[in-house]
Amino acid sequence: MKVETVLAPNPGIYTGPGTNTYLVTDRDEVAIIDPGPVIDRHRLAITDAIGDRTPVAVIATHTHSDHAPLANPLARHLGVPVYGNRPGPDFTPDVRLADGGVVSVGGVTIEAVHTPGHTADHLCFLLGDRLFTGDHIMGGSTVIMEDATAYLQSLYRVQDLDIHRIDPGHGPSMDDAGAVIAGYIEHRLAREREILDAIAEGASTVADVVDAVYAFVPIDLGPAATRQVIVQLNKLYADDLVWFPAGEAGPSTMVELNVR
Numbered sequence: 001m002k003v004e005t006v007l008a009p010n011p012g013i014y015t016g017p018g019t020n021t022y023l024v025t026d027r028d029e030v031a032i033i034d035p036g037p038v039i040d041r042h043r044l045a046i047t048d049a050i051g052d053r054t055p056v057a058v059i060a061t062h063t064h065s066d067h068a069p070l071a072n073p074l075a076r077h078l079g080v081p082v083y084g085n086r087p088g089p090d091f092t093p094d095v096r097l098a099d100g101g102v103v104s105v106g107g108v109t110i111e112a113v114h115t116p117g118h119t120a121d122h123l124c125f126l127l128g129d130r131l132f133t134g135d136h137i138m139g140g141s142t143v144i145m146e147d148a149t150a151y152l153q154s155l156y157r158v159q160d161l162d163i164h165r166i167d168p169g170h171g172p173s174m175d176d177a178g179a180v181i182a183g184y185i186e187h188r189l190a191r192e193r194e195i196l197d198a199i200a201e202g203a204s205t206v207a208d209v210v211d212a213v214y215a216f217v218p219i220d221l222g223p224a225a226t227r228q229v230i231v232q233l234n235k236l237y238a239d240d241l242v243w244f245p246a247g248e249a250g251p252s253t254m255v256e257l258n259v260r
Contacts, residue, residue: 001024001025001026001106001108001127001128002024002025002026003022003023003024003025003127003130003167004022004023004025004049005020005021005022005023005167005173006020006021006022006023006042006045006046006049007019007020007021008020008021008036008037008039008042008066009039009041009042010036010037010039010042010066013220013221014066014144015066015170016138016139016140016141016170016171017170017171018036018170019034019036019037019066019067019169019170020034020167020168020169020170020171021033021034021035021036021042021046022034022132022167023046023049023050024105024108024110024127025053025105025106026105026106026107026108027106027107028053028054028106029053029054029055029056029105029106030050030053030054030055030056030105031055031056031057031058031059031103031105031110032046032050032055032057032058032059032074033059033060033061033110033125033132034059034060034061034067034068034132034134034169035058035060035067035068035070035071035074036066036067036069036070037065037066037069037070038069038070038073038090039070042070043070043073043074043077046074047074047077047078050078055078055079055080056080056103056104056105057080057081057082057083057103057105058071058074058075058078058080058081058082058083059071059082059083059084059103059110059125060082060083060084060091060093061122061123061124061125061132061133061134061135061136061169062084062085062088062118062119062121062122062123062134062135063084063086063087063088063089063090063091063119063121064088064119064135065089065090066169067134067135067169068084068088068090068091069089069090069091071084071091072090072091072092075094081094081095082094082095083095083096083097083101083103084096084097084121084123085097085098085112085114085121085122085123086121088121097112097123098112098114099112099113099114100112100113103125108127108128109127110125110126110127110132111125111126111127112124112125112126113125113126113131113157113158113161114154115133115136115154115157115158116147116150116151116154117136117143117145117146117147117148117149117150117151117152117153117154117155118134118135118136118143118144118145118146118151119135119146120146120147120150122134122135122136122154124136124158126161126163129162129163129164129165130163130164130165130166130167130177131158131161131163131165131166131167131177132167132168132169133158133166133167133168133169134168134169135168135169135170136154136155136158137155137158137166137168137180137181137184138168138169138170138171139166139168139170139171139172139173139174140171140172141170141171142184142187143184144224144227144228145228145231145232146231147231147235148188148231148232148234148235149235149238151188152185152188152189152235155181155184155185155188156185158181159178159181159182159185162178163177163178164177164178165177166180166181191213191232192232192235192236194212194213195209195213195229195232195233195236196236196241196242198212198213199242206226206229206230206233207226209229209233210222210225210226210229213225213229214228214229
């Protein structure tokens with residue numbers, strides 16, 4: 001069994017060096033994980049890397065534009081099915097994978113692990129003692145969340161898999177998987193404590209919390225920081241640790257907060 005990386009030429013503030021496209025090969029069959037955006041030279045790089053091996057599947061961890069749009073045109077070109085959790089923008093899976101679903105490549109199986117939080121449809125993929133994590137865990141970066149409660153639960157889920165290697169959607173692979181996952185969990189819990197401390201010290205709006213907790217963030221990441229505070233506040237509200245009159249934090253950033 002062999003795993004290779006083809007880096008998509010889409011570097012950026014959210015993508016790091018670019019999207020990692022993985023080629024998993026066993027017995028001369030190959031599956032492609034996260035082919036990325038529609039970029040002609042990346043498609044050619046993938047097909048060149050495949051060479052004379054037999055492609056059997058194109059797989060997407062989730063439907064974000066830096067991971068999935070090339071999946072359908074690449075699969076049509078290769079004559080193979082597309083696998084994913086559900087349809088999304090510029091992405092339609094031929095085979096929908098739920099938690100525990102598998103894709104066979106040669107004599108090995110790639111198992112889907114449903115890990116919502118970054119997105120509701122996010123899948124990681126387990127191959128032996130390694131995990132392809134898409135945007136659930138990234139090399140050298142934290143993750144943007146849609147649902148903080150689901151995200152933390154998904155971190156605990158992958159922690160229980162006893163994996164040794166993480167192959168992320170962006171950034172370098174990591175061999176100390178247990179320590180990486182534990183660090184991600186602690187980071188999320190520490191951020192919650194920081195938000196609660198900021199409120200206890202007088203922050204009374206979402207904007208106040210952003211200023212207190214994300215003061216280090218560059219100005220072009222300000223909107224993302226605000227969105228993350230809102231997502232985390234909604235979890236803390238559900239946990240009965242904060243309160244705000246509207247019942248749900250919103251993008252107005254003028255919601256008053258009180259620690260219960």
